[in-house]
Amino acid sequence: MRAPTEQAAQQDPSAERKRKQKEKNAKNHKARKAVADRVAVLEELAEQWPLTVEQAVELAELQPKVAQRKQKRKEKNAKDYQARKAAAARVAELEALKEQGR
Numbered sequence: 001m002r003a004p005t006e007q008a009a010q011q012d013p014s015a016e017r018k019r020k021q022k023e024k025n026a027k028n029h030k031a032r033k034a035v036a037d038r039v040a041v042l043e044e045l046a047e048q049w050p051l052t053v054e055q056a057v058e059l060a061e062l063q064p065k066v067a068q069r070k071q072k073r074k075e076k077n078a079k080d081y082q083a084r085k086a087a088a089a090r091v092a093e094l095e096a097l098k099e100q101g102r
Contacts, residue, residue, distance in 0.1 A: 035065055
């Protein structure tokens with residue numbers, strides 16, 4: 001008996017591609033989270049006592065990556081919010097027009 005994913009792959013050729021993309025996304029997410037966690041640990045250590053040279057170099061390399069990722073997420077969230085707001089305004093406008101037509 002075949003696993004459900006194998007059956008899906010036979011039925012839909014794009015299923016295997018989707019599965020691989022999902023795995024890749026999960027791997028990338030895990031890597032980004034590990035970097036963010038490491039920055040948090042190093043920053044916490046820096047508050048308690050001076051970092052070693054290696055730790056300071058590592059922190060200096062990782063902080064811009066984390067900051068850039070946070071900024072991108074912030075921009076995407078703002079864009080998504082504006083889109084939802086515009087859609088809600090359009091719905092309200094269409095409902096008002098519908099009421100006027102009655």
